[in-house]
Amino acid sequence: MNSSLFLFLSSMMLGVMVSLCSNNLITIWVGLEISLLSFIPLMCDGNLLNSESSMKYFIIQGLSSSLLLMGLMTLIMDMINLGGLIISFSLLMKLGVAPFHAWVLSVVEGLNYFCLFTMLFTMKLVPLFIIGLMNYELMLMSALTMIIGSISGLIQNSIRKLLAYSSIYNLGLVILCIHDSSLWLTYFLIYGFILLLILAMIISLNFNYVNQIVMMEFNLSKKIIFWVSMLSMGGLPPFLGFLNKMLIIEFLLSKNSLILLVILIFTTLLVIFYYLRLSFISMFFSAMLKWNLIKGSSISLLILLVNLVAFPLLLALKSLT
Incomplete structure (x- = not known):
């Protein structure tokens, strides 16, 4: 347990708590980004396979976060049905639900078991909360x-x-x-x-x-x-x-x-x-x-x-x- 690991762990949990305790979608999106940017360094431990998995995870999560932000902008423009549909697809992609599940299998092979638990459990709480x-x-x-x-x-x-x-x-x-x-x-x-x-x-x-x-x-x-x-x-x-x-x-x-x-x-x-x-x-x-x-x-x-x-x-x- 060094200072960098403690910083990234605490900021990741802070991002999750910010999202769970928020009452508007913009703050929830900010919490998601804080937890994502804090989890990426935890995935990298110098191994080439870990770096590849972290890059894949960052690309998928970045794409889904961009879709989520576009859905929020669509809601602001009073296109409720289209905005809700875009947000739902972005969250399902972020979770790895079928048929958006292929990225999960390529990412898990390069993770240690602590990051595996974090990805399969902790990082899924907020998207499930929004879908609910x-x-x-x-x-x-x-x-x-x-x-x-x-x-x-x-x-x-x-x-x-x-x-x-x-x-x-x-x-x-x-x-x-x-x-x-x-x-x-x-x-x-x-x-x-x-x-x-x-x-x-x-x-x-x-x-x-x-x-x-x-x-x-x-x-x-x-x-x-x-x-x-x-x-x-x-x-x-x-x-x-x-x-x-x-x-x-x-x-x-x-x-x-x-x-x-x-x-x-x-x-x-x-x-x-x-x-x-x-x-x-x-x-x-x-x-x-x-x-x-x-x-x-x-x-x-x-x-x-x-x-x-x-x-x-x-x-x-x-x-x-």
């Missing part, structure tokens, strides 16, 4: 995002790309309930918490590709706890991630959106399938070993306990209230 204030229905974009995020993740070997497609898929679910502020914020915070647990395990295990976890000679208990976290991200009951899917299913049933409910169920099954496939591949290579979870580190056991116990506790709390 608008009255546009994005059901088609949500369905397309869920389908692309679930199918494309089946063929991925890179952990970063797998998490990127998982983020794209979860963005589709967030956009599905974007006009219910409490619901999408609850969903997104739980998603960010599970993503943080997974990245903590990845950093402790020090691998970047799926085949490495099969071949590496590390503690089997850590491997099991890692895949429990991955299954929680996929939404397999009784893990914490299933609470998100249950909330969205309950929301769609209340809206009588049966088509979107069917799409949600099938795409969720695909997501669970590729997480289960990776889990089985990992475990089959260690089938002859004795499974001993007691020897895991305290952090690993805490992550396992959170994924197993948090969902029943939250469900009981919801039923009591």
Whole structure:
């Protein structure tokens, strides 16, 4: 932690807070630019691949910010429908929602895991907040995002790309309930918490590709706890991630959106399938070993306990209230 890192982190969080606490679109745009210009230096650590990813991210975010500013100018000229449409497309591009998702996959490969978490979670709060204030229905974009995020993740070997497609898929679910502020914020915070647990395990295990976890000679208990976290991200009951899917299913049933409910169920099954496939591949290579979870580190056991116990506790709390 040096002075430059502290400066950029604090100014990035300041930009996010300025946008979330503003009551006009110009100030929200200013906060977005502050957070963007503070996040770009955090992405550059001297590596050529990091510099390429930061340049791609800057170009895409700069283009979407320009479209956002043009949409604001169109609103000032009393062209409400056109301005709202331009703003919506700029925010969807900034988020990486399908069909504007291709840039996410080329950017994530050059990021460290701290910047990956920041890009997939922190930098998406403000655009989601703005979309939630608008009255546009994005059901088609949500369905397309869920389908692309679930199918494309089946063929991925890179952990970063797998998490990127998982983020794209979860963005589709967030956009599905974007006009219910409490619901999408609850969903997104739980998603960010599970993503943080997974990245903590990845950093402790020090691998970047799926085949490495099969071949590496590390503690089997850590491997099991890692895949429990991955299954929680996929939404397999009784893990914490299933609470998100249950909330969205309950929301769609209340809206009588049966088509979107069917799409949600099938795409969720695909997501669970590729997480289960990776889990089985990992475990089959260690089938002859004795499974001993007691020897895991305290952090690993805490992550396992959170994924197993948090969902029943939250469900009981919801039923009591």
